[in-house]
Amino acid sequence: MFSIERLRILRELADRGTVAAVAEVLSMTPSAVSQQLKVLAKEAGVALLEPDGRRVRLTDAGQALVLRADDVLAAMDRAVAEMAGYRGSPRGQVRVASFPSGAALLLPLVLRALEGTGVEIVAGDEDLPPSEAPKLLADYDIVLTHRDERAPSLTGPRIAARVLVREPIDVVVAHDHPLAARESVRAEELAEETWVSVRGGFPVDDVLESIATITGVRPRIAQRLNDFRVIETLVASGYGVALMPRWAVAHPGLSVLPLAGVRAARVYEIVTRPQADRRPAIATVLDAFEGAARAVSAG
Template sequence: MELHQLRILRELADLGSVNAVAKALYVSPSAVSQHLAQLQRGFPAALTQKDGRRLVLTAEGKLLASAAASVASTLAEVEAKIRTQDQDLEVPIHIAGFHSIGQTIFAPLLTYPEGELPPLRFSDEDVSQQDFPALTSGYDLVLAHRMPHTAPWPEERIAVIPLAFEPLDIAIHRDHPLAAYSELSPEQVIDERWVVSRSGYSPADVLETIAALAGRAPMVEHRVNDYATAGALIEASKCLGILPRYTARNTLDETVILRPIKDLNSGRQIDLLLRAEHLHRGTVNDVINAIRSTVQRLVIS
């Protein structure tokens, strides 16, 4: 049993397929399969099994994958003790985030004084909620969002740091007749024309709830995930939209205003996801604190 074999097993647990593991580790799928076969020779119980065309972990495989995560955490702790703070400051921190959080906080994080934070490398990842945890395989930190009524993050595999709760509001042109109201009920808005995200994303989830409360299906004219584009369509067409209160604010024209939804606690939790071993790195914790402060300023501004 070797460390790289344990890592491959852990990646299979997190990413869900041999092809995804191969892509993440920059090796061929056959190499992944060979390493798994070598690891299997050391155990009498099966570590993997076929589920249709996919290779998945057995209960024993999941147990060993969990142990692999513990090994990685222990090694990271020792490495952090050996490496000096100056050496650690030279190692870039790779951060992924959904589009609207990236538009809002990536640039402010680069304004910290030189030497206060390590080099930061940003990527935007427009994925469905259930796909955020797997991103921790390729990034040090992942900014993710989750609707409160959905399944929690898999905290047996990743660490979760709550950042903020962001309400989702009705976005409406200021000249629209409904803009005169300080809040809008599902019954008031359900018969309007809509621009919302694709299914599986927060705005579409909220619109489905509005439809259920109003008892009628919405008239969706545009499916757009980018909030700036959605705002432009609301401005031009007088459609209604559903946008996050804090992270969409800077992308909206002044003619588009936000109104809370009456009697509906609509919103999303913004969290920071990471593999637990990264918490042993002082520079990662420095970046976490900077992200937390930046998000907090966004909420109270």
């Protein structure tokens, strides 16, 4: 019979990668973590870890047991939530991570939808490339992330993902730019522009790479910044052009030009553990996000 706490330690190791990191988050010593993992391997009757330089990594058996640990711990969370419902107590807190511009767009609507439900969001802003988002599930119940619409979904054995909404990505220029009066712009017309862009790995940068492929010209990027408010200010001041998600544009000094001939959009995606939506509080928050996304797209 496996100990639930030892299964939790194993899952933390899968999420965080090192015994030291697991010890820190669980307020244990590294030696105590290692001892508990050894006991778990004895319970399993098979090696769960193997040396990897100075560290350890999961064996195939260890990876298989992590999947079962996800199931067991999710079931325990659901049981706790159900018993709380019988006691008439609030349905609990849900930890939500989101990228800043997505949080600015959706979180106010989500919080409004949750008023009076007994579900409380503990929000965190995490500005990471989409490929890094699943790692946040070590600390959050729900992760709102974004990806280029051509990129694959983040689903996997330990990840469940659902698409919320598609947001076009447009070109923004200052009002006195030669293209400012246009209704749209083609990639070929941007080959000689100076760009203010985001860091690599984010959806906006993926679209800029598509422009480079079409034009055959590497974009001349003057600045890489991840704060859209700063990017807007620089563009409005005449220091280049930029790609911006349509709903993130707020500066009055900008002209917004849809990009013709290129699939230019980012997809908002919600990432959780598999079956996390069977926990009532998480299901309530997911429903609120879906409602917020519908409201935004309809507006």
